[in-house]
Amino acid sequence: MMKSTESWLGSEFISQSTGSRENVATTAATMPARILVVDDEIRMRESVRDLLEAYGHASLIAANGYAALEILREHPIELILLDLNMPEVTGLEFLDLVKEDFPDVDVVIVSGEATFANATEALRQGVSDFLRKPYSPVELLGIIENVLKKRTLEKDIKQVHQKLEASEYRYRFIVDNSPDIIYMLDEAGYFCFVNDRIGQLLDYKQNDLIGHHFSEIVHEEDVEKAKYAFAERRTGDRASRNVEFRLRCKDNTQPSRYFESRTVSIELNSMGIYQETGSNDKCFVGTYGVARDISERKRAEEIINFQLYHDLLTQLPNRALLRDRLGLAISQAKRSGTQLALMYLDMDRFKVINDSLGHVAGDQLLQTVANRLRNCLRDSDTLARVGGDEFNLLVPEVSGRVDAIRLVEKVMANLKDPIFIDGVEVFVSFSIGIAIFPDDGESMDSLIKHADIAMYHVKRHGKDGYEFFTNSMKGSADQHLSYDTGLRRALDEEQLQLYFQPQIDIQSGMISGMEALLRWKHPEAGIISPTEFIPVAEENGIINEIGMWVLDSGCAELSKWIKAGHSNIRLAVNVSSKQLAQTDFEHHVFNIMTKHGIPGSSLELEITENVLIQDMDQVVNQLRKLHANGVRIAVDDFGIGYSSLGYLQSLPLSTLKIDRSFISGIRASSSRNSIVTAIIAMSKELGLDIVAEGVETEIQHQQLKRLGCPNAQGFLFGRPMPKEHVGLFLKKGYT
Template identity: 40%
Template sequence: DYKRSFEQYVQAGAKIDAEQANYLAAAHTVEPLLEKLNAIAELNAYATRNNAETEARITMWAICAAVLLASLLGLTVALIISRSITKAVGECLGFASRVAQGDLSTRLLPKGESEFGTLAVALNRMTEVLEERDAELNQSNTLLQQEVRQHQLAAERAEYLTYYDGLTTLPNRTLFSKLLNQAIRLARRDGKQLAVLFVDLDRFKNINDTLGHEAGDLLLQEVGKRLQGCLRESDTVARLGGDEFVVLLPALHDAADAEVVARKILAATSKSFVALGQEFRVTASVGVSTYPKDGDDEQSLMKNADIAMYQAKEEGKNNFKFYSLQMNANSFERLALESSLRRALDHGEFQLHYQPKIDAHSSRIVGMEALLRWQHPELGIVAPTKFIPIAEETGLIVSIGKWVLKTACAQNVAWQQRGLPHLHMAVNLSRRQFSDEGLLRDVTSILEETGMSADLLELEITESTLMHDVDKAIRTLKAFRDTGVRLAIDNFGTGYSSLSNLTQFPIDTIKIDGSLIHDLSNHAENRGVAEAILAMGRNLSLTVVAECVETKAEADFLREHACDEFQGFYFSKAVTAAKFAELLEATTTTAQEA
């Protein structure tokens, strides 16, 4: 085995040597080929390097060209974008400039959905809001200017009305005061006289109430013009208020010149007026005071002219009076009466007298009228004509009237309790009472308190009071009628009521005014009016009472024309409650014996 292994080893070695020889032989064959390949490889490598360098140069130039082209493209795009932005910015600047100049109607045209498009929409919306705000501001400004103008006009009007009367455009009390004081200073310096004339229209209230306030205003305007026509250019006429005017006559040489003007004023105002298709007449009462005789200051001259004017009214109106010291005494007397009147009710100074109403056919007493008397502790009996107007003006008539009503009702009940006839008690109501809101309540309360039957109370209201406000008068009368109280129109025939008005009033009695009864036999006009009233009373089924019957002739005439009742001195004056009870007892006894 060892030998065989060795032989195998020798064989393998020989084989290896053979293989090595073959390898060497092949190596000698391959070596030139490798050298050749190496040369080729070197050639290829050189060529490759040249190609790479060429490609690198080409790539570099390509990159440079691309960069240049990109730059050119970028520059072009930037230029286009810049121009677009510049245009948009220019449009925005132009838009802003137009807006700044006040053109809020300008708008930008949105282009696409770019930022500038969005900005254009926002700016347009902003301008719309500004335009709306501007319109609101302009409207507010216009309203503010109108309000300012109205305030200016109101201020100018207020300043005008400070010195002038709004209705007549005449100077008012304030301006007249300045002019009068100036005239007094000049008269004192120059040693001259001046006159102040108070002018008050007579019965103006009746016209105002009957024809309406519009007619009254037209009348006042016309009176103002007529007064101006009576004066010199240097004279002044002013309206103090209501129907009161005042005239200033400066630099007079003689007080008699004032009389000339006063007569002119009376003549001018007495001419007929036409307003709203109605023709009517008024008159005036004029009071005159002069400087320095009747006063040396405004207050004295105005007060004394006013006193003189009231004196002219008391003496019949449509007249003028110069101030005198006697008038001042009368004025103080009036003030004293007013002061005493305020205490009279509390001091029990009032009393009632009763005047009987006589049946025209049987001559029996069928009723009575309660008449107020004032027993002054110092002056004695004060005539009603003196204190009733003062009570009206001061408003005391309401409380005095309530006392009269309560006292009269209580007295009538007392007579009934003595077994005397149940008669109608007539009580007068003044205009102030009739317009008092509490009158109906007071009447019903007094009837309940005294226990007198409502149908025995007759309330007398003057014709002029009813005509003051016809509609309200009708409502008030109907309210009284519902309580059962009787109603009478007093002093009928001297006012402005018509037949149509008379039929509207729910009344029971009309009393013919005493001025129409006086001396009927010698006054055909009075007879005609009396006959017409009596006929109207019969046709309307009203009781007709004649007041102030003082003679047999008057009674006979009234009886012949179917007058229902008489009242007057021919039968009896107003007497105290005790004497009236005696009259009732006497007539009752006579009637029983008959």
């Protein structure tokens, strides 16, 4: 049966020097207990307590082991002064209990029983010291001070160790979870430490590298570069900073692929580690380094570099990369005395295909064409996309035109097969201009320019073919440029003039209308035909301004004719596809008519069949608005276009003009002219008026009259005349 607390402490402990439990509680509350005196002799334990308190130590006393254990459970105790010879629980038995439950408490044996066996057993159980009764107070206090100092030192050391362990844990956590490779090498360049990041980046385990030389993981091409950076010996500002090279992954047997390599690009910072050897000397012991993975940055740089020098749609080189390679090819050709060919390829009718099928289909077509062109070429050739549907082809080391012809015919043959885009069969052809180095130019710009000129020469002469550059083409191109710049001045300087050619009622011989024809009176070249400068005007976009000027000037003259009494005459004015493409074209026409007081029935706008196939919906919308206001619509050069005859019923047409090529075939009154006959018959059936163009002979006149053609125009009835001569011609009234 366990004794009560009071019986453990005994009556002496309960009363203490003052004889009350309250005094013990007060002492414990006001002065923290640090030393516990355990002795069954009341005088001994009280005298020790008084001694300790006199020297500033807080203390508690206990008469036996059970009472001491109770105090230990309730109060923080640092040191126990223990008597070995006690009733109920001996000192050695108490020691076992203390060391088991309170291992951090120091014990000093203070006992009259000091046999060798007891002392040995006490020391074996870890007591701090052994003091034999009787003893001097100085001796006791000395032992206590030594034990407390030792405890303080041990506590300080323990705190330092705890801080070191915490710091090492944090350091280890940071190192092991670092996104960078952190390593240490010995003085010979062998790994003695590397963190876990090496496994994530290079597939190595730490043990795979410990004791191995750093060069085993460096890319063979970068070993020399890494030699002094990876095993750096310098420190401070002279140490390696931001050195870039590649490390090899563990499994490096697979071949590298674009953007997916078995190497990792890193950026390295490293420094040497030195150890003091005495006499202010230092000994190099190794290298500490941090390697950062910059593969993503390198990939981004590669992508940006690729985008700078390649067309993203077709993955072909762009203009910048072509010029770079062309410059190198020219330099090599000059050194070796060889030739090279530069070809300018422009896809025919790409705009029609793109507008018809949509831009997505147009992109697919360009990609397919680019792949086909690539399949025709050698590895040394460079195919570049330099525009929407324009390509340049650099062919180095050719022996002359024969090699160039062989390649270009191979290219054209490879494009003959149809291309299917979203189930639609598309046929592709190219206009190709070729310039040969050094015959056609010795610089990049001259070769590109001359190949471009040759390509446009093909465009103007039927497309779907190739031409080599000649000097005569340069003259034509220079003239083209001269027209381009000159037309912009022609409007401002009133160099453009209107001529008028009469249209005759064949049956009566009376004048039924006048067609406005544009002429350019160039200050140096003289009169220039519209067939020469109108295509240029359409290319540079000035055709809209010119067209409005023609319409305005023509209506101004028509207004004068009407005021002079020629109210039944009508004015025919040609309109280009560019003009009809303007969303507000009809408003410009109505404004000009209102300005000059022209009724709609007196104005006839002439369009070609080719205009109809470019944007049928836009054309129909414009023409219906014009027709609703009385404006007549005529189809010029009818019969030589490419559109379906179905538009004759769907469009608000008034007149068909039979092309002069059909009229020129009438050479005798007995000639069979089935096409002209068919057009006239069809027009009558549809209720359309007819004008036969290019009538130059009386035979043609009479044959048309016999066929029932109502109107004609040509040199037989009158040549184009300036506006000053029209008034007199109209007064005559008939031919």
